[in-house]
Amino acid sequence: MDALKPTSADSLAAAPAAAPAYDSDRVHVVCAEPSIANHFLAELRDVTVQQDSLRFRRNLQRLGEIMAYRISSQLSYTDKTVKTPLGESSSKHLHDFPVLATVLRAGLPFHQGFLNYFDQSPSAFAAAYRIEGTAQVQVQVDYLSAPSLDERVLILVDPMLASGKSLVQTYRAMLRFGTPRQVHIAAVIASPQGVEYVTREVPEANLWVAAIDDHLNDQAYIVPGLGDAGDLSYGSKL
Numbered sequence: 001m002d003a004l005k006p007t008s009a010d011s012l013a014a015a016p017a018a019a020p021a022y023d024s025d026r027v028h029v030v031c032a033e034p035s036i037a038n039h040f041l042a043e044l045r046d047v048t049v050q051q052d053s054l055r056f057r058r059n060l061q062r063l064g065e066i067m068a069y070r071i072s073s074q075l076s077y078t079d080k081t082v083k084t085p086l087g088e089s090s091s092k093h094l095h096d097f098p099v100l101a102t103v104l105r106a107g108l109p110f111h112q113g114f115l116n117y118f119d120q121s122p123s124a125f126a127a128a129y130r131i132e133g134t135a136q137v138q139v140q141v142d143y144l145s146a147p148s149l150d151e152r153v154l155i156l157v158d159p160m161l162a163s164g165k166s167l168v169q170t171y172r173a174m175l176r177f178g179t180p181r182q183v184h185i186a187a188v189i190a191s192p193q194g195v196e197y198v199t200r201e202v203p204e205a206n207l208w209v210a211a212i213d214d215h216l217n218d219q220a221y222i223v224p225g226l227g228d229a230g231d232l233s234y235g236s237k238l
Ligand SMILES: O=c1cc[nH]c(=O)[nH]1
Pocket: 106, 160, 162, 220, 221, 222, 223, 225, 226, 227, 228, 229, 230
């Protein structure tokens, strides 16, 4: 966990002097407005609350549920009439359930939150790891499983958008399963660099984040962030 401590060389990528201007039609910052999402995010960040890994995973799920609801306003609906015990009601039904993609292992609780709402969605999974010993962050995607993405809505979810390399590599690797008609990328905490990289490299995507933090440290962790989302969910690894 030493990698998480602030260092004097928190210089991998210094924070921009002023807040960058994001295209608010494409970048949605859910915790910019006060809501219960802010409370869940505060618990995720809090080192004391983090000791309860059940609550940590559940808070990631809850933010996934909130983001699923927000993204649902951009999906297509079909008018249908449903029979109630007392009559008929004209209602809107989700036209087709989005494909929910995530990156093992840290993405799993956040993905479960999306699946709780998009309960008929198929899922796609990727495993990606960082290649050690390189000056630049380099990522290898080495496991993929997905349904056809042709003409589907794809929502790619990963709780921490740090450099953005693993998300972009995963997205590109997924495209071998087809060309989605609409793409959303969702993260809990993003770095300014990650937002810049993803919006530049995947211009077709809408980006949804709970918060955009200050900067990346020299280990490519988000500061202040929350630490290592995978370890906090599932225990530290060797
Ligand atoms: O801060 C970060 C960055 C990447 N992954 C994490 O779990 N935390």
